[in-house]
Amino acid sequence: MITATFRHISGIGAMRERQLWFSGVRSWASLPPSGEVISPRLDSRLRAGVALSADRLAAGDVAFFARALPQTEHWRLLPQVLSGAAYLDIEAAGERITVIGVLDDRGLASLQPEGFLERARGWTALVTFNGAAFDLPILRRVFPSWQPPAVHVDLKHVYQRLREKGGLKQLEPRAGFFRPPHLATRSGADAVALWHLQAAGDPSARRRLVEYNLYDVFHLKPLAELGYNRLLTRTKMPAAPLEVTDRGAMLYDVSRAVEAACS
Secondary structure, eight states: OGGGOOTTSTTOOHHHHHHHHHTTOOSGGGSOSSSOSSOHHHHHHHHHHHHHHHHHHHTTOHHHHHHHSOGGGGGGGHHHHGGGEEEEEEEEETTEEEEEEEEETTEEEEEOGGGHHHHHTTOOEEEESSTTTTHHHHHHHHOTTOOOOSEEEEHHHHHHHTTOOSOHHHHHHHTTOOOOTTTTTOOHHHHHHHHHHHHTTOTTHHHHHHHHHHHHHHHHHHHHHHHHHHHHHHHTOOSOOOOOOOHHHHHHHHHHHHHHHHO
16 A cells, blocks of 8 residues: 555655646556656656665564655554554553553553563554554653564544544444453543542452453544545545454453453
8 A cells, every 4th residue: 555655755745746646646656757747857756766665664664654645644554564563552640650551463452561572572663543642652751771662553633634523432333343341331531430439458459450441442443544544535545445354253352451460
């Protein structure tokens, strides 16, 4: 899909990119090697940018595209980073991280803060919901040596662009994703309350906190795929949609991860 993207090239904005697509330049490979495409001034920059992009893609340098694209356009990189992406959600009480949920190539897991840095090695992208404002600032303060991946797809921005209002809990049912009844009405404030109950010795609070957090994480992957596909349609980008993860196939992973974290 990244080969249909021209926005990372200097001088190419949303309108010029769409102009390229509609004129038949639907990918880097379809850019004519000579002749006027946009204008004499921009064409040389465009061809040089495409040549550099092809070189960086062949080298597996996804960070090059992440640096060149606006952060709100990182969704375009999803097909390139799926195998190394981490779907991440944290719960925190003030500046204290109470639990970290992650879905990556090692599976679904609930982490204590001390396990985060080891788990984070090798991630090539992050997918969060409101992570730019919440999760990442806290993680950077708690783990100052941690360098987040260059690619960060914040689904809050993706769905705002799709004119979807509300937070993750409001978005899920509109996408056809539902939580068990005992989790359906919980919020971030409930997660803080559960942590305080856990600290006070309530043996069931830890399990409820972990389960609440893992459902957040569990839904990020299909929501990312749905959001990507909807943005393809909205932008009229000439690229193939992603297959949406079967939510039912992952439910067992949630139960197993809860047991592993609470045993």
